[in-house]
Amino acid sequence: MQAYLLVAAGGAIGSVLRYAFGVAVGRAWQGAFPLAILLTNIAGSFAMGVFVGLMARFLPSWAADARLFVAVGMLGGFTTFSSFSLDTVVLIERGELLQAGLYVLLSVVVCLIGLYLGLLVTRGVA
Template identity: 75%
Template sequence: MYSFLLVGAGGAIGAMARHGFGSIVGRLWSMSFPLATLLVNVLGSLAMGVFIGLMARFLPAWQNEARLFVAVGVLGGFTTFSSFSLDTIALIERGNLLMAGAYVLLSVVVCLVGLYLGLLVTRGVA
């Protein structure tokens, strides 16, 4: 039960942060390209790389609780790929196939690079 509370509390924080960030980006960017979701996924992937890298490097006694709260809860609530999928399908349904393809490619590649850079930073390579 304790693990569900950790994930739930973290998820609420992540979801609220995602909503706030999306609202701000939405006010600043009025194009149909889903920039807020892209930026959230990139930032979340970078944060996940840093967090997991730190957990692996320092192995704290509270690692499992931190992983549940931060990785599964906060970052899981912040970086939902369900929004990515919805935005992609919406672009396709509006006939924006090139934009949808660019969005998918950018999302996947840049998020993977972000996570990798986060891991590199924690390993002292970058």
């Protein structure tokens, strides 16, 4: 149960941070390009890299709880793209380049297809 609470608390914080970040970028950027989402994904991926790097370097005794709260909760609530980026880099570092490429391709293409199909369902087309 504690694990779920850590993820939920971190997720709530990450979601609020994502919203605040998006509002701030939206005030500064009025263009049609989705800059707020792009910057959120970049910032979240950078933060995931820093966090995982620190965890690997120092490996504190509270690492499991910190991973749940920060990586899964906060950064997952801020942007799941950070988890996607971490999974991809881990595959690349393991030398699984084909798997990494397939993961990226399937994640992007199949998710876009899934979203489009969801829209079609709500529009009564599918």
